[in-house]
Amino acid sequence: MIGGSIGLALKERKLAGEVIGVGRRAASLATAAQRGAVDRTTTNLISGVAEADFVIITTPVDMIPDTVLAVAKAAPQATITDAGSTKGQICREVRELAAKTPEITGLGNRFIGSHPLAGDHRTGPEYARADLFNSRTVVVTPEDDTPPGLIERVREFWTSLAASVELLSPEEHDRALAATSHLPHLVAAALASATPEEWLRLAATGWCDTTRIAAGDPGLWTQIFSQNRAAVLDSLKRFEHQLELFAQSIEIGDAAALSQNLQEAKRIRDALGD
Amino acid sequence: MIGGSIGLALKERKLAGEVIGVGRRAASLATAAQRGAVDRTTTNLISGVAEADFVIITTPVDMIPDTVLAVAKAAPQATITDAGSTKGQICREVRELAAKTPEITGLGNRFIGSHPLAGDHRTGPEYARADLFNSRTVVVTPEDDTPPGLIERVREFWTSLAASVELLSPEEHDRALAATSHLPHLVAAALASATPEEWLRLAATGWCDTTRIAAGDPGLWTQIFSQNRAAVLDSLKRFEHQLELFAQSIEIGDAAALSQNLQEAKRIRDALGD
Numbered sequence: 038m039i040g041g042s043i044g045l046a047l048k049e050r051k052l053a054g055e056v057i058g059v060g061r062r063a064a065s066l067a068t069a070a071q072r073g074a075v076d077r078t079t080t081n082l083i084s085g086v087a088e089a090d091f092v093i094i095t096t097p098v099d100m101i102p103d104t105v106l107a108v109a110k111a112a113p114q115a116t117i118t119d120a121g122s123t124k125g126q127i128c129r130e131v132r133e134l135a136a137k138t139p140e141i142t143g144l145g146n147r148f149i150g151s152h153p154l155a156g157d158h159r160t161g162p163e164y165a166r167a168d169l170f171n172s173r174t175v176v177v178t179p180e181d182d183t184p185p186g187l188i189e190r191v192r193e194f195w196t197s198l199a200a201s202v203e204l205l206s207p208e209e210h211d212r213a214l215a216a217t218s219h220l221p222h223l224v225a226a227a228l229a230s231a232t233p234e235e236w237l238r239l240a241a242t243g244w245c246d247t248t249r250i251a252a253g254d255p256g257l258w259t260q261i262f263s264q265n266r267a268a269v270l271d272s273l274k275r276f277e278h279q280l281e282l283f284a285q286s287i288e289i290g291d292a293a294a295l296s297q298n299l300q301e302a303k304r305i306r307d308a309l310g311d
Numbered sequence: 312m313i314g315g316s317i318g319l320a321l322k323e324r325k326l327a328g329e330v331i332g333v334g335r336r337a338a339s340l341a342t343a344a345q346r347g348a349v350d351r352t353t354t355n356l357i358s359g360v361a362e363a364d365f366v367i368i369t370t371p372v373d374m375i376p377d378t379v380l381a382v383a384k385a386a387p388q389a390t391i392t393d394a395g396s397t398k399g400q401i402c403r404e405v406r407e408l409a410a411k412t413p414e415i416t417g418l419g420n421r422f423i424g425s426h427p428l429a430g431d432h433r434t435g436p437e438y439a440r441a442d443l444f445n446s447r448t449v450v451v452t453p454e455d456d457t458p459p460g461l462i463e464r465v466r467e468f469w470t471s472l473a474a475s476v477e478l479l480s481p482e483e484h485d486r487a488l489a490a491t492s493h494l495p496h497l498v499a500a501a502l503a504s505a506t507p508e509e510w511l512r513l514a515a516t517g518w519c520d521t522t523r524i525a526a527g528d529p530g531l532w533t534q535i536f537s538q539n540r541a542a543v544l545d546s547l548k549r550f551e552h553q554l555e556l557f558a559q560s561i562e563i564g565d566a567a568a569l570s571q572n573l574q575e576a577k578r579i580r581d582a583l584g585d
Contacts, residue, residue: 226576302500
């Protein structure tokens with residue numbers, strides 16, 4: 038979905054001489070080509086990226102560091118970024134792998150992490166949309182020694198797709214996204230699992246909204262939670278504390294406290310709009 | 312929203328000789344009239360319902376029992392139902408009030424509870440829609456001594472608006488809706504409150520979906536939680552147990568268990584569709 042949407046957006050805006058889709062599954066590549074998201078496709082990473090000047094890695098997060106290294110070797114001129122939902126472990130691993138790989142020099146001048154806050158629980162190029170990034174935020178995660186020129190190239194890339202870019206360190210990104218994305222997934226999944234199945238027929242809009250992201254890919258989310266464990270568990274503690282405040286006010290029948298807690302939640306929710 | 316939608320649906324289908332909107336706020340009544348949801352409006356309950364043969368009470372749940380009694384007195388021929396999100400306490404209170412009110416006889420032959428599983432976090436006739444009940448479930452809650460004829464009249468009413476009717480006792484309704492509606496609201500509110508406000512700008516679709524119902528009216532939801540306290544706290548225990556299973560698998564790094572938990576959540580979520 039992310040890779041295909043980038044391709045559609047690049048081609049619609051005529052921003053690239055050639056868009057090459059590299060992937061493992063021939064069927065996904067065929068769909069991307071049919072959708073017009075790419076000019077050509079290949080399952081061969083090395084030949085696919087050889088002449089690229091910009092490579093975006095949209096694999097599951099676990100595979101990103103190794104893929105960054107492989108791309109760095111195969112495409113010595115390319116600026117490289119990714120679209121993973123976690124950033125700290127990826128950026129650390131890329132740095133460690135690069136340090137162990139003497140033939141790759143200056144990867145810190147070519148790779149910087151990105152996380153487009155776009156897409157939903159669906160995966161695959163059949164859900165790609167040229168306007169997926171319109172008015173969305175992309176977090177780009179420079180490290181202490183990232184050269185300003187690299188930050189600007191990657192910022193320009195995303196803004197050319199109509200996104201706005203926010204700069205955070207990889208660790209800040211992970212703490213913030215634990216609260217705004219990873220914890221909601223955890224809560225939605227636990228809520229779905231806690232619903233007795235004989236009552237599912239009585240679920241309406243509220244249940245469907247609140248649990249929607251629990252339909253996300255379990256494999257991808259297992260990786261995300263594993264990579265961002267500490268920040269997710271911190272966010273979970275904040276959530277459990279809030280839940281306890283609500284539970285207490287219900288249990289002791291303190292309508293004033295309950296109403297105030299609900300008002301505060303509404304105030305925060307209303308800040309984001311529908 | 313519910314009252315206005317009933318009016319629009321009745322009038323679009325020409326199912327009523329006259330639709331009368333009774334309310335407290337002149338502005339809401341004026342909006343309902345402008346929208347074409349009612350033939351006439353009044354703030355006087357007694358004259359408004361005097362000649363009605365069918366009355367649907369769409370007040371906040373706290374006011375429903377007293378309103379049922381007032382309608383029963385003012386409209387001696389009317390079949391009466393409501394649209395409240397809780398049922399046990401309402402049905403008990405109606406019974407108790409009726410027992411204390413000698414001039415009202417046979418209210419059990421005229422009142423039965425309803426809960427249309429339709430609408431969302433918004434309130435007011437400006438959000439009314441003639442198709443709000445299309446393919447939605449309405450729970451109707453007969454008690455042991457409810458006459459079959461009354462059940463049929465109220466069932467026919469809702470099915471004439473394109474809803475499908477499910478019969479549950481008031482207590483069964485409350486246990487089921489605690490899990491499918493009230494707990495999701497509690498979780499959504501706690502999640503919104505647990506989000507540090509400086510990171511709200513990094514919230515995307517997932518956060519917005521998962522917290523959407525936290526925008527609901529705090530006053531209405533304070534009443535709902537208070538009325539259905541025991542069942543809500545039971546549901547909360549099931550949720551906390553599930554959340555603990557997820558947290559443990561993340562904490563100890565058990566990717567297999569975490570993946571299995573996420574798959575089970577996805578299986579339950581997928582059963583409901585988008």
